[in-house]
Amino acid sequence: MAAIELRQLTKVYPGGVKALDSLDLVVPDGEFFALLGPSGCGKTTLLRTIAGLETATGGAVVIGERDVTGVQPGGRDIAMVFQDYALFPHMDVTDNIAYPLRIKKVAKGARHEKAREVGARLGLEQLMDRRPGQLSGGQQQRVALARVMATQAQAFLFDEPLSNLDARLRLEARTFLKKLQRELGVTTVFVTHDQAEALAMADRMAVMESGHIRQIGTPAEVFQRPANTFVAGFIGSTPMNLLDATVRGDTLEVAGCKVPVPSSAAGLLRDGESVVYGVRPEYNTYSDRPADGALGGKVVIVENLGASHLVTLEVAGVSVQAVVPEGNEPAVGDDGYASPRRDRALVYRDGELVSA
């Protein structure tokens, strides 16, 4: 078990593409850490640089207080699950799980014993003699996990561990992975492009954009107080309302309506300043009657989310979304009013969160 520390890590690909730009990050011992971002943001490059499959152009990778920047992947005492699992198709499940031990020159009997033990723990007893081609996607994933567990490495790296499973299995695997990580207590970094996955599984997460980390925090922090408009727009299953606003004393003028300055930004704004007002649809209370500090407009779209509805209002030419519980959803064309929760609304100045 060990912490992972990155110091000003930089990766420039031949041809001048800067995939990682001077990143600093500490993943404490035993943490389940998510690297989240849109495709091409450098999250996979970062994971591969930690693994040693890519060479850092600058900076340092420290695993368990040992600088491993120049060390080969095999010498870093880490284990990795690839997006496609990379199980060896010519070996059965036992040999696949035992492969890391074969490299460590563990005798055949002992390593097969260990493989059976780990396999049993992941419910693979019946499959130990099969080839990967004879396994379902979920089973292949468990074999890949068993293989990294057999290494007893100090840290695990997962590259998009759930992306190859179908939707229902993915939910199951999410719960399973989180439970397994908690039981093993091994420092684990995983990469995902799915914000719901990161929020659900990680203890802490980093949101990345074009080679930079835009925010690090717990899922709750990142969801409730996105540090900038990029994170605000990326996190959440329904994107946050980001509306141009002008400061007018104690209120903000948003799309022709007056809303109170959110508590997080109270006393930090200058009169007359142009800012961006942000509120999640989930934190908008919908009503069909006018209210103080509400954004009023016409209902243009109602989308069914299951137990709730996503209602889009058009307020002076600007779209504002609110989540409405089932039972009292409006019809298209109705007049509607969305009242943002003052303790959950946020203000961004030049794209960055305004807060004390």
Place this chain on the structure above:
Amino acid sequence: MTRFVLGRIGFYTLIAVLLAFFTIPLLWLAAAPFTSDPTYEVRVPDFTLDNFTAILEHPYALPSLLNSLILAVGTAALVVVFAALAAYALSRVRLPGRDALLYALLLLSSIITGTAAMVPLFQLAVELNLIDSQFGLILILTGGLLPAAIFMMKDFMDSTPKSYEESARVFGASPLQIVRHVVVPLVRPGLATIAVWAVANVWGNFLMPYLLLSDVEKQPAAVIMYTLYTEGGQANLTLLSTFGLLYSIPVVIMYLFVSKKYGFRFHGGIKR
């Protein structure tokens, strides 16, 4: 209607003639060795084994088949090992001018060991003291087959995903271990293809052994076949047909064996 019928008749006649062109020699090869006095025509054999007794008594016939085997297996082994290593490197390492190098190799391969390079190759063999040596011949044949083999092998290597190797690398496997444990098993059908192709090539090669081996005891079957004449200078059809049959059988068996053993590929392990 008549036009259509006539057209069909013409078409099938053409096919029959074409087929006969290929089948009759094969029928002759199957029948003549068992016929007492074979001629150029295909006849129902009288199932004598005298021809086989005669070929067994020929001093160089059977040893020449063994020579062919030594040359073929030796060359195939060298070609497979060198082609696999070179193709792996060429497939995984980005070199400037790599593709140009590959095409140049492919182009040159038809010239080396071909008629065009005969004189310089002979000279080279003489200078290196490799004339009349089976080992020398194996080296020259290997050189001739390698470029095309590397080219084919690279295709196999390119089609195996890199993540297998990266996975093994993260577990601490050395490059040689990765090749032994992961790459070779994955490209085994490709290796088998190259080996069969090399064996068949050497087995049928007449020119190189004819030029470079003067000792009749070292010559392979393809060259010995050329010496099977009667005292009158006529082709000795008795020996020729029988030896021809013996000469073909090993290659046919090899094809059957390899296609049974490697006529499949591994699937799975990488989720697509």
